[in-house]
Amino acid sequence: MAEIIKLYEKNTSEKHLQKIAKVLKEGGVIIYPTDTVYGLGCDIKNNKALTKVARLKNVKLEKANFSFICEDLSNLSDYVSQIPTNTFKILKRNLPGPYTFILPGNNNLPNVFKKKKTVGIRVPDNNIARSIVKTLGNPIVSTSIYDEDDLVEYTTDPELIAEKWGDLVDLVIDGGYGDNMASTVIDLTKDEPELIRQGKGSAEI
Template sequence: MAAELVEVFPDNPDDRVIDKIVNCLKNGGVIIYPTDTVYSMGCDSSNVKAVEKLCKLKNIKPSQNKFSIVCSDLRDISTYAKVSNEAFRLMKRLLPGPFTFIMPSTGDLPKILQTNRKTIGIRVPDHKVPNLIIQKLGHPIITTSVKDDIDDIVEYPNEIELLFDQNQHKVDMIVDAGWCGVIPSTVVDATESSNIHVLREGLGDLGDI
């Protein structure tokens, strides 16, 4: 069965459409959804079966996942990550925005997302659609970029027709919010307060770090 394709206007999302997306997630669905960087694939972080399905789609074991979670604002972050004062000050300046912060995880992180690294990536995107989804869901959603690895070149498809053709039999829903981007987030390692540094240069402005 092909994925359901739903259209949402990023500047003025329809509550009924957001409710439909949230219901899909609550029922264990895996979705492709827009962010302020690239289109991403994800599910309800608290739904074990959904996370297992996402891991299977990415061909990884749950214990080896490198997923990040998307929160709607800074208030939720301390539940899942141990945030140093230095990291918090930086996040307060940069979020919402195109950054992923890697930090030590807390015991409240869903067990299926806990790895031997004992870290978690945190995103707070500057995009109304995922933020509204998370607020209505009541849980963070997982994020992992939708990407193609072709001849060692990583590409991030952003055309809905292509995303649908490639993923219609993999995921349960594809959220069409128009053009996203093709540059992923900047990844910041904030696991040590004394050594906060950039792991991957992406869309975020490095001048602020």
Template structure:
């Protein structure tokens, strides 16, 4: 697996282009977010999504799939966001949250039968830049990491035959995102406590 070292405070344009090229060709990458490291693929590529789900043992018909967007404008193309949900998202993003929202029909067929989608806009310029350059979301699934082992090289070997590229953005913190169910925006429900504290 090729490793590109890049930090959120100093984005490398050439490395970002290289990572997006892998995504556009249906490949899987490992990259940093503002919580755990994640594996990602093009969220509009059915084949890539199915491969990533198989690797992680995720059943896309039963589990909520999450997409990483570069901002609220992109998120609103793939999830239905009412006024109250928009207010909550605007107050808390970018940040360490996954918001479960009603899925829009623009998502690919692997999402069919799923009424919801997890939306992330991480407070990490690398992950947002990937979505921005791709022009649409990156499907994302966290890689389990404990708090003592946030070094991406420690799990790179484990996924060497799966991911084509690792963006090493420094140590992760081992704490997952806070998951908030916003399918009823008047009654947000915290499904999983994580790094984020909802405002």
């Protein structure tokens, strides 16, 4: 059964963050809060963990539409090709926030994602998520545990999340009740922004 770690947005425990980062570096999979629904995440650099997340979501890893959770926009160039100034302005204006922005990937993408040519970038407006990424030192690959067919409580209440997922993951980070609406997904790889999925964030960017 996964260990549950309680964290608070305004006062994230350094000791707990170090423990979470250690689990991630060792190939662990965690469930953690964001500014939308709870996410299922792992270290972007650990192939074994990436494969496990894909298996948990019932998708082939090379075809999975996972997001990269970043602390801020400073490391964008690690995985994203050079983007126009107006695109960067959109990112700066809306992040941190409840958005997944699809951007052109570069050659630094993990091998399993290189064929996709694009990457979904998230900078959640949630201090717990960003602190985990900061402590880890690189992005987390993430997918929501939200399921259209699920009872809402199972994706918003950390105790019920732990009950349902506890045997499948290594840690559940309890950051209080989550939201029941996923992020808004916007494609910024074309001349004009294209709304892919309407979620919590406004489509007016």
